[in-house]
Amino acid sequence: MGVGGNFWDLLKPYARNEGFDFLRNKRVAVDLSFWIVQHENAIKAHVRKPHLRLTFFRTINLFSKFGAFPVFIVDGTPSPMKSQARIARYFQSSGIELTSLPVPKEGVSAQRNQLFSSRVQECVELVELLGMPVLRAKGEAEALCAQLNSEGHVDACITSDSDAFLCGAKCIIKCFCPNSKEPFECYNMSDIEAGLGLKRKHLIAISLLVGNDHAMNGVRGIGLDNALHFVKAFSEDDVLNRLREIGKGNISLIPVCIKFDNNMDMDGTSLNRKQPHCSFCGHPGSKKEHMKFPCGYCVIKVGEGCQRKPKSFKCDCLSCGKNRRHREQQRLENWHAKICHKIAEEPNFPKDEIIDMYLCNDNGYFSASDGPHITWGKPNIDMLIDFLKFHQHWEPSYIRRTMFPMMSTIFLRDMTTATVETLVFGQYEFDSVERVKMRYGFQYYVVKWKHAGGNIAYKIPSKESSVQQDAIGLDETADPLDDCDAPEIHVDDGCSFLLTDENVDLVGAAFPEKVQKFWQEQEVKRRKNSTSRPEENEKSATPNSRSIQLNITEFxxxxxxxxxxxxxxxxxxxxxxxxxxxxxxxxxxxxxxxx
Known part of the structure; x- marks a missing residue:
């Protein structure tokens, strides 16, 4: 999807593998169709409605584990050009001749199939029940994601469609692996500009030459490497205008970086006329002259002649250098003219409709002055349980268990701003910080949530049983379902607790007294252990004791x-x-x- 010619491979060297805390407190636009297509390609033979399951788990992971604020973007009505390209792609994959390709009527767009549309609608209903904002694009979802990113409404986009860069995106997360030490494969436009020297209009020009979602074939005979070198010869402001001129047949324009001004040497002679060189040593002059008087280019002793030139010898005199530059210049001009001829032979190139589509900054149903209305609400637990019980056949206890990290995150965020309800799920209250846990190189607090009634109100199934209820024969080592971290159950003195991993800064802002008390207790334990160690060492320092090993200076x-x-x-x-x-x-x- 996006620019053709293995475009992502071109950008791969400039990708960053961002860490676990990269999206903390950041807004991120999610191309929902990208998630659904990705879900369909994985485990659909093993799991009931994988698009709902993975959307559910990934949303909870983004919100609670990674601390992000996701905004889901849905495709609108596709353009007739993309509909035509989609039909052509289907015909090619099916082995059908493109001559029988149907042509959509003017003003009519071929929508996606009804099955895919129903899956999109189910996922939209799910994320809305989770309290996440959903925006519908006028056309392509990646275009609206890019617009929100370029205008500063979101900090990054999650999509695999490279068209987002052409639409103005600044930061794209292509790969999202929740159970990895570096879960985000991130591409920044600033890195691409610094590494490849390409800006937004350069990328648009490349897509016109090699093909895209709206014109699948591009220009015949031009690959990604040729397109890259061709567009880099022009500035960003000039590249699209030059393509229009070349498309009209004006191929005489040569870029400044290719054009060679100095066609004559200092003597006024043509550079094609090379000075005579000695056939023995290869330097300027004749062999007959060098037999009498050795040339000054050879490193010789007094009284000796010139040295025989090696097989791979290249003369570095001024004349040879100018001739080499002239030949290279001629090769570049011939290559440039060849590319221009191929572009001029392409009918109706470039299509202004595609360029306008990429440069459009009106991809959503909101005004530029007011901006999009983006708010995050609380999950509707009762309706969410009914929804997942109907579609996924999950038990209410399993749904509450997987939802608890998200609800605890919302509770802690609310506590940092104002005093709110003191119970999570109406049953659990913040008790204390149990310990500090390291996960993927980051510190987390293990928080104890005490059940208000003293006992667990619902059964928390184990992870194995929860997977078995909708997956049969699934390889759990691959972890394709992106399960979220479920809370652990803990019983102490007749009281029931749930243990969750929470962000250090979030817990410190919500319950500073509890955190201070925890660190005071840790300091007391540390001092107690440090004072008790010398006494233990003295008791254990018996002749037959093997618990302490002395070094040579002590022994x-x-x-x-x-x-x-x-x-x-x-x-x-x-x-x-x-x-x-x-x-x-x-x-x-x-x-x-x-x-």
């Missing part, structure tokens, strides 16, 4: 002291004198200490 004086004390109990002073460490040779002392 040597302790063993020497032991040896001295054992000798003090012996009878005579003569023996004490003989057993003095100063009188015993060092080699004997080593044997006594380590026996």
């Amino acid at each position: 040597y004086p302790s063993a020497k002291l032991k040896h001295r004390q054992s000798k003090q109990g012996e009878g005579s002073s003569k023996n004490r004198k003989m057993s003095s460490p100063d009188r015993i040779p060092k080699s004997v002392r080593r044997r006594l200490l380590f026996d």
Whole structure:
């Protein structure tokens, strides 16, 4: 989808693998059709309605695990050109001749099939029940995502359609892997401009040459590499106008970066006339002259002649350098003229409708002055349970369990702004911070949520049982369902708790007293452990103790002291004198200490 000719492979070297906390507190536009198509390509033979399941889990992951604020964008009415291209793509994949391709009537667009439209509508209903905003585009969803990104309404776009760059997107997340250490494959337009020297209109020109979603074939005989080098010869403001001129047959215009001004050398002679060179050493001059007087280019000793040139010899004199540059210039001009002839042979090139579509900044149903109305609400739990129970056949306990991380995130965010209800799901209250947990290199608080009634109000099934109720024979190691992190159950002194992983900053802003108390308790435990260690070491430092290993500097004086004390109990002073460490040779002392 998007620009043809393996366009993403061209951009791949400039991708960034962003970390776990990249989207924290950021707005992100999601191309919902991209998710649905991606869901259809994975596990559809194993899971009931995968488009609903993955949309449900990924939305919760984006909102709770990654801390983002997703805005879902839905396709509108496709253009007649894209409808025609979609039909042509289907005919090609089916092996049908394009001569029998139907032509849509003027002003009539071929909509997507009814099955896909029904899946889109189901996903829209699901995300609206989750409290997420949904915007409908006039045409393509990626165009509205790009407009929201370029105008600053969102910070990034989640889509695999490279047309988003042509429509003005600044940051695109192509791959989204929730269960990875670096879950986001991110492309920034600033990196592409710095690495390839291409701007928005350059990319539009490339898409016109190699093909896109609206004109599938592009210009015959021009691939991605040729298109890249061709458009880089023009500035961004000039490239589309030059394509229009070339399309009209004006191929005499040569870019400044290709045109060679100095066609004559200093003597006024043509660069094609090369100075005579010696056939022996390869330098300017004749062989006969060099036999008498060696040339100054060869490194020789006094009295010796020129040296024979090697096989791969290239003369670096001024004349040869100018001739090489002239030949390279001629090659570039011939290549440029060849590309221009191919463009001029293409009928109706370029299509202004496609250019206007990419440059359009009115892709949504909102005014430029007011902007889009984007708000996030709370999930409608009761209707959501009924919806998922009908479509997915899930138990209410399983739905509440998977929804708990999202509800706890909403609760903590509300607590940072104002005093709200003190219970999550009407049953759980914030109890304390249990411990600090490291996940993918980031710190998280493990928070204890206490059940208000003292007991669990509903059964929390295990992860294995929840997967089995809608997946049979599924390979869990691949984790294609993008399951969210479900809370753990914990029972302490007859009270029931749920444990969830929460963002450190969010918990600190919502419950600063609880966090301060937690760190005070940790400091007390640390001091208690540090004071108890010396006493434990003294108790464990027995002759037969193996719990502590002394280094050589600690072991040597302790063993020497032991040896001295054992000798003090012996009878005579003569023996004490003989057993003095100063009188015993060092080699004997080593044997006594380590026996």
